[in-house]
Amino acid sequence: MDGLERCRPCGALLRRRFALESTTLVWIVVGIVVLAAAAISARAAALGGLGMTP
Numbered sequence: 001m002d003g004l005e006r007c008r009p010c011g012a013l014l015r016r017r018f019a020l021e022s023t024t025l026v027w028i029v030v031g032i033v034v035l036a037a038a039a040i041s042a043r044a045a046a047l048g049g050l051g052m053t054p
């Protein structure tokens, strides 16, 4: 257990976990952004094909 001051192993583990989790989160956000961009461009293309301007 730690007090307010963390010992070295706990700090390293926590930083590693945080790095992994933030990397995963960033990757998920990137995926969402890419999907959203693809959906928007697909919708724009469909509307353009129908002769409508979005």
Ligand SMILES: [Zn+2]
Binding pocket: 001, 002, 006, 007, 008, 009, 010, 011
């Ligand atoms: Zn500790």
